[in-house]
Amino acid sequence: MAEHQDQVPLTDIGVRDTGIDVIVVGAGFGGIACAIECKRKGHRVMILEKVHELKRLGDTLNLGVNAGRILARWGLHEKFWDISANPREIHIHDYLGGFIQVQKLPLPLFGAFAYNGHRALFHEILFEHAKSLGIEIRMGHQAVEYWEDETNGKAGVKIQTGETFDADVIVAADGVKSLARKFVIGYHDNPKPSGYAIYRAWFDAEEHGIMSDPLTDFLTIHGDQFHTWIGKDVHFIATSSHGGKVICFVITHKDDAVVDGDWSSPGKIEDVLDIVKDWDPRCAAVISKAPSCIDWKLLVHDPLPTWISKSGRVVLIGDAAHPFLPTSVQGASQAIEDGTTLAVALNLAGKNNVPLGTRTWESIRYQRVRDAQLLGETLRNKWHGAKPGDSGKSFELPKPEWLLAFDAEAHAYATYDGIARSIVEDGYRQPSLSGE
Ligand SMILES: Cc1cc2nc3c(=O)[nH]c(=O)nc-3n(C[C@H](O)[C@H](O)[C@H](O)COP(=O)(O)OP(=O)(O)OC[C@H]3O[C@@H](n4cnc5c(N)ncnc54)[C@H](O)[C@@H]3O)c2cc1C
Known part of the structure; x- marks a missing residue:
């Protein structure tokens, strides 16, 4: 296991080259975030994206304070904030227009900012930032097949032209209709x-x-x-x-x-x-x-049994691993947390221990992501059951500390060693969820 300091390095661009080759498939929020943090952590990273050019698709997207903390660390706060909506409160009405509650929106919250704005504009900021760091993004590269070979410690991906790429780890950030998902879990997951x-x-x-x-x-x-x-x-x-x-x-x-x-x-x-x-x-x-x-x-989608392939070299992150209902307002934020955490885990694992790094990463992320997903369902059910005359704080958009005060990068540094050690000692087991 790699030695590391307890402190989170805040400006770690240019850290020692780990020699770990990472290919990220999909230049959405999760994929770009992972690539940026990989670059910061000294990995050699490239992104393959199927579309030929970015289009202004989508509409409103929320990045929670937990993601805002990471984006600010990358020096992007001003760029996101300048194009974000900034309502100071949420007005909650029953369907006939009766007053239920005004929820104040404190700024900042837990020391960071949330960003609400147009998905395409936010995406452009991340995309341009990745390019400015020298990350190669190959557009028009659609992944059509995956493989891994533990004997040579590599995983690979083929694109639509037949060209192939291999790396120490392939990060499939290919969204809700992920092709890589079947390779990783071994069956077609029917939503x-x-x-x-x-x-x-x-x-x-x-x-x-x-x-x-x-x-x-x-x-x-x-x-x-x-x-x-x-x-x-x-x-x-x-x-x-x-x-x-x-x-x-x-x-x-x-x-x-x-x-x-x-x-x-x-x-x-x-x-x-x-x-x-x-x-x-x-x-x-x-x-x-x-x-x-x-x-x-x-x-x-039911929770997947695992987010990593048999040999631990193909990894699903973001919507490919765990699509979110919009009421959780955490889909993009959890994708960004996934990518950031994975880059730290690979850094701590080192080039010779990539599967241990990905397995530890999965264990760090699995329960937290599920808890964030369930939050969305609870809120929807509560809102949908509201009746005229109802009032009170129980209808507020939840802002739980466990979710929003969380620092994915610091958490990865704090938990990696203990979890990695137990995997080494007890062997790897697919993750399980408490209470389900
Ligand atoms: C066009 C679009 C518009 C969206 N609009 C909104 C919105 O308005 N509001 C909202 O809350 N969420 C929106 N989302 C979803 C939101 O971006 C994600 O839920 C969240 O950000 C998680 O990000 P992700 O990186 O896991 O997935 P995504 O952001 O979906 O990114 C996946 C990326 O992988 C690429 N890809 C897929 N298959 C392949 C392949 N085989 N080879 C190479 N690349 C591949 C896709 O083109 C895409 O760029 C949208 C997603 C897309 C793709």
Whole structure:
């Protein structure tokens, strides 16, 4: 096991070259975060991404304080903050518009900032930062096959052209429809419909008449806003950002469709309006102004038995390992934590102990990620059961210390040795979850 200091190095770019070759598949949030931290920790890292160019896809994305702490350490706070919504409170209403609760949003929280903004703009910041560190990102490289060979201590990936790449470890950060997942767990993991779907929209306030309608101008006149209406097995969130100039809504509702919707399946505004037809009229007023919306069907995956391949050299991170329901508001944050933790674990393991590093990493991450996932389900159930006349703090968006005060990098340094030692002494076992 590698010697290390208890202190977290805060500016460790240029640390000793570990000689560990890492290939990351997928330049989403998890993949880029992993590559950045790998570079900081002295690994040789390259990213393969299937799309040829970045497109401005998606809409609102939240990066929790636990991810904000990592991004700030990379020197990116100003860039994220400048394009983040900054509502100071959450207004929670019942579906008829009755007051339930105003939840204050303290800044900073546990010493760091959360960022809420457009997914594509946030993604661009990370992408550009990775490039500025000299990380090679090969676009138009779609992984089609994986393998590993413990006799030579390598794992490999083939792309659509037939070209192959090998490395000490392959990090598959290839998202919710991961191809690598089957290689790692040995079977095709069938997602199940969650019973819910989300309509989502993102549009300009002035151009679409939000400012000139007395039913909707509450979203613009006091700067950035966050309002939610809850009950009847639905929750509707309307927010504004950029000083009230940009509007976003998401509405989570019952939907048993089995199709695996993606981020660009269009929805119909009249279907959205139908959901809120007997609701507080402000909801319909906001929805009717959106020029278009996305219809995203939510699927759930049972926890995977493992996130690492048999020989420990192909690793699933982010949505490939553990897709999140949006109500947890932690999908991207946990992907960033995964990547950061893995880079530390590889650094502490050293080139000759890569499988021990990945197995230790899995053990560090597994229960925490599950706890974060379950938080989202609990909140959704509570919001969807709200009735007119309900009030109180139990409807607040949870901000638990165990989740948000967490420092993934420091935690990896603090826990690695003990867990790695027990794997060496007792042998590796697939992770298990407490209480399930
Ligand atoms: C286009 C898009 C839009 C999204 N919009 C939102 C949003 O508005 N709000 C929100 O909360 N979340 C959104 N998400 C999901 C969110 O980004 C993830 O849930 C979260 O950030 C976890 O990140 P990840 O890195 O695990 O996965 P992702 O961010 O999904 O990244 C996966 C990456 O892997 C690439 N990839 C997939 N297969 C291969 C392959 N075979 N070879 C090479 N590369 C591959 C994908 O192109 C993608 O870049 C979106 C995801 C995508 C892909």
